[in-house]
Amino acid sequence: xxxxxxxxxxTMALLVxxxxxxxxxxxxxxxxxxxxxxxxxxxxxxxxxxxxNLKAWADAAPYCQGLALNGSGxxxxxxxxxxxxxxxSQTPTIDLTAFPNPATDIPFxxxxxxxxxxxxxxxxxxxxxxxxxxxxxxADYVRCVR
Numbered sequence: 298x299x300x301x302x303x304x305x306x307x308t309m310a311l312l313v314x315x316x317x318x319x320x321x322x323x324x325x326x327x328x329x330x331x332x333x334x335x336x337x338x339x340x341x342x343x344x345x346x347x348x349x350n351l352k353a354w355a356d357a358a359p360y361c362q363g364l365a366l367n368g369s370g371x372x373x374x375x376x377x378x379x380x381x382x383x384x385x386s387q388t389p390t391i392d393l394t395a396f397p398n399p400a401t402d403i404p405f406x407x408x409x410x411x412x413x414x415x416x417x418x419x420x421x422x423x424x425x426x427x428x429x430x431x432x433x434x435x436a437d438y439v440r441c442v443r
Contacts, residue, residue: 326395331366333395338381343371343441346400350440354418354433357406361441371441376409376419376428378442383426390426399423404431405438 327334333342343366352360357373364371383390389399404420411417417430420437431437 326392328395329367335381338378340374340378340381340442342382342396344396345398346405346438346440347398350400350438351403351436352406352439353436354406354431357439358408360439364441366441368443370443372443373406373408373439374442376407376421379405379407379419379421379440380428383421383423385426388425389423391423400438403436403438404429405440406431 325335325337327336328344331344333344334340335342343364350360361371361373382392382396384392387393389401391399393399401422401424404422407419407421409419411419411430414430416433418433419428420431421428
């Protein structure tokens with residue numbers, strides 16, 4: 298019981314840190330050939346997602362590693378990286394010019410497991426911008442980054 302509570306405490310601390318992340322200001326993105334460059338974070342994102350991007354967590358990393366979109370080096374983003382796309386000044390909470398298909402009905406996987414909770418990893422959804430843990434076997438969207 299004590300181990301579970303310690304894990305829950307770490308999880309809650311991470312959630313508070315993630316929820317406090319800064320929102321993404323408009324106008325910081327450069328769109329080019331299916332990718333979006335974020336000048337603030339220096340990350341390049343996969344722009345579009347479709348039903349083909351629905352994967353269980355174990356399938357997310359191989360999907361990104363095999364992505365041949367303007368070069369290689371793609372990976373699943375951390376929860377902090379994914380949260381950097383959240384813009385709470387609008388709904389959906391993502392820049393619709395840079396990411397025109399926000400897929401707000403299902404959350405996006407991150408590479409960050411939920412500490413102390415085997416079988417869960419962090420997700421971010423773009424309808425309200427929330428972060429939460431989801432079961433690794435569920436099919437959530439994958440948006441790759443490099």
